Amino acid sequence: KAGVTQTPRYLIKTRGQQVTLSCSPISGHRSVSWYQQTPGQGLQFLFEYFSETQRNKGNFPGRFSGRQFSNSRSEMNVSTLELGDSALYLCASSASLASTDTQYFGPGTRLTVL
Amino acid sequence: AQSVTQLDSQVPVFEEAPVELRCNYSSSVSVYLFWYVQYPNQGLQLLLKYLSGSTLVKGINGFEAEFNKSQTSFHLRKPSVHISDTAEYFCAVITQGGSEKLVFGKGTKLTVNP
Numbered sequence: 118k119a120g121v122t123q124t125p126r127y128l129i130k131t132r133g134q135q136v137t138l139s140c141s142p143i144s145g146h147r148s149v150s151w152y153q154q155t156p157g158q159g160l161q162f163l164f165e166y167f168s169e170t171q172r173n174k175g176n177f178p179g180r181f182s183g184r185q186f187s188n189s190r191s192e193m194n195v196s197t198l199e200l201g202d203s204a205l206y207l208c209a210s211s212a213s214l215a216s217t218d219t220q221y222f223g224p225g226t227r228l229t230v231l
Numbered sequence: 232a233q234s235v236t237q238l239d240s241q242v243p244v245f246e247e248a249p250v251e252l253r254c255n256y257s258s259s260v261s262v263y264l265f266w267y268v269q270y271p272n273q274g275l276q277l278l279l280k281y282l283s284g285s286t287l288v289k290g291i292n293g294f295e296a297e298f299n300k301s302q303t304s305f306h307l308r309k310p311s312v313h314i315s316d317t318a319e320y321f322c323a324v325i326t327q328g329g330s331e332k333l334v335f336g337k338g339t340k341l342t343v344n345p
Contacts, residue, residue: 150332222274224274
């Protein structure tokens with residue numbers, strides 16, 4: 118089974134721009150979660166989608182948004198980029214919403230904001 | 232809200248030596264506990280998880296962890312490490328019945344020297 122894929126792997130943007138990141142979950146997985154990883158704050162939960170609906174949300178400003186499509190693929194969008202948004206963005210998929218389900222992570226998209 | 236503390240940010244060891252990576256969590260309710268590993272330029276891979284039952288959990292690559300409820304700890308151990316174990320290790324927690332996804336510690340960078 119193919120793993121979680123994320124595109125693109127690397128992105129360079131400038132302040133004020135917006136960016137869209139994509140995540141394809143493992144086949145059959147319906148839950149997709151997004152995390153931000155930075156050296157200062159570590160790994161932080163952004164949001165989770167299941168059946169095209171946002172189910173959980175972390176403590177991030179409204180500039181961070183996402184969506185999920187009927188095939189479970191997910192995108193996250195960051196508008197009005199700030200320097201502090203530079204990070205590794207990780208997507209994880211799991212079979213269901215159950216807390217006991219293992220989350221499988223993709224390789225991440227490294228976003229650099231100049 | 233729960234939190235996770237990884238007591239050591241960096242742990243250097245020699246090849247074939249034993250290692251223990253420490254993790255303490257703070258939560259007023261029952262939790263599920265996880266250890267993930269991140270190799271350079273890769274996403275996170277699950278090493279092991281504690282859901283219930285035996286407090287000694289065995290994972291992949293020869294790692295094991297022990298859940299200690301009274302000390303709210305979930306330390307990761309390996310009796311003999313290899314160069315290939317060099318990576319960053321993350322302890323994470325999910326509240327049972329809660330809505331948030333994984334809450335991670337800041338990570339421990341394990342460096343195995345020849």
